[in-house]
Amino acid sequence: RESSSENILSSANRLLHHEGRLMLVESTRLLDVYLFLFEDFLLITKIKRNKKKYGGSDTSLIPVCPSLTPELQSFIREGGFCTVLDQPIPLDRLILKNVEPV
Numbered sequence: 001r002e003s004s005s006e007n008i009l010s011s012a013n014r015l016l017h018h019e020g021r022l023m024l025v026e027s028t029r030l031l032d033v034y035l036f037l038f039e040d041f042l043l044i045t046k047i048k049r050n051k052k053k054y055g056g057s058d059t060s061l062i063p064v065c066p067s068l069t070p071e072l073q074s075f076i077r078e079g080g081f082c083t084v085l086d087q088p089i090p091l092d093r094l095i096l097k098n099v100e101p102v
Contacts, residue, residue, distance in 0.1 A: 015039045019069060021047070034072065034082050041088040050079035 018037040023030050024044070036043040068076075 019072065021071075031085075033085065038088075039091075041090050042094060043088045044085045045082035046085050047075070048081055048083060050081065 016036060016038055018035075020035060022033050022035055024033045025031075032047045034045045034047050036045070
């Protein structure tokens with residue numbers, strides 16, 4: 001839900017340790033995703049580009065959270081957005097493994 005997603009990302013008590021783009025392999029296709037690694041969970045979002053141009057509005061005036069990377073800020077100003085792919089993954093349930101690059 002949109003309102004609960006905003007609360008997750010805007011909590012003053014939660015630290016964002018890292019964020020960035022990644023290609024996620026999903027069966028036979030690749031998904032362009034954007035990850036947010038917080039101190040207590042990993043949030044995977046799908047990058048979506050808005051195909052519609054805003055008629056005459058100046059998208060540079062869209063407020064963007066200053067703590068986000070310049071790449072994501074620029075993407076949002078261009079009308080792009082991220083949708084949450086699935087529930088956040090608690091770090092205490094996450095297992096990391098090294099894999100060979102594809």
